[in-house]
Amino acid sequence: MAQLAARLLTGFLRPLAGSVGVIACLAISHPSLLATNAPEGTTRLSLAITPSHQFAPGTIQLMAKVSPNADNRVLCLAVESDTGYYRSSCITLDAEQAPITHQLRYGGLPEGQYKAYAELRDNNRVLTQTSQPFQVLE
Numbered sequence: 390m391a392q393l394a395a396r397l398l399t400g401f402l403r404p405l406a407g408s409v410g411v412i413a414c415l416a417i418s419h420p421s422l423l424a425t426n427a428p429e430g431t432t433r434l435s436l437a438i439t440p441s442h443q444f445a446p447g448t449i450q451l452m453a454k455v456s457p458n459a460d461n462r463v464l465c466l467a468v469e470s471d472t473g474y475y476r477s478s479c480i481t482l483d484a485e486q487a488p489i490t491h492q493l494r495y496g497g498l499p500e501g502q503y504k505a506y507a508e509l510r511d512n513n514r515v516l517t518q519t520s521q522p523f524q525v526l527e
Contacts, residue, residue, distance in 0.1 A: 433458060434517045436466075436507040447498035447525035453507045457485035460511040466493050467508075470501035470525075477506075500527045 437452045451466050461484050467477035476495055503525065508518040 432456070432517075433461075434464075434507055434509045434519055436505060436519045436521050438505050438521050438523050441521075441523045443525055445498065445500040445525050445527055446496070448494060448496040449498060449503075449505065449523060451493045451495070451505050451507070453491045453493075454489055455482065455487065455491065455509060457487070457489065458516075459484045460516060461485070461487060461509060462512050463510040464491055465506075465508045465510070466491075467506045468495055468498070468503055469506070470499070470503045472499065472501045474499055474501060474503075498525045500525050 433456045435454045437454075439450045439452070443449075449468060451468075453464060453466060455461060455464060461482045463479055464482055465477060465479040467475065469475045478493055480491055501524075503523050504520050505523060506518065506520045509516045
């Protein structure tokens with residue numbers, strides 16, 4: 390699939406000469422820029438953290454991308470540190486009509502090793518979940 394996308398992208402971009410390198414680099418390093426509705430069997434949920442390292446008290450921004458699906462009802466985002474610090478928020482989703490991108494910011498984070506979590510649920514169960522580490526330095 391990635392090779393096919395790269396070949397199509399290269400064929401499409403060839404006439405753009407000077408812009409090819411920039412656009413191709415963006416497409417390869419950030420494939421989500423090319424994503425629309427994810428086909429069945431692909432990732433339904435992704436999580437990005439900005440920044441991944443910072444000084445206390447830290448502020449973190451979580452960005453979750455949710456592929457549209459009739460089962461999507463709740464997106465929960467959380468941060469948890471190795472020192473016991475924990476915060477979470479849940480967002481109600483309107484199935485496939487819900488926005489694809491959801492952003493949440495947590496501020497005042499104390500020093501520690503953290504994990505950010507994203508969990509996608511229907512009305513009764515967890516559909517998928519993902520996590521990413523980050524660090525708040527002293």
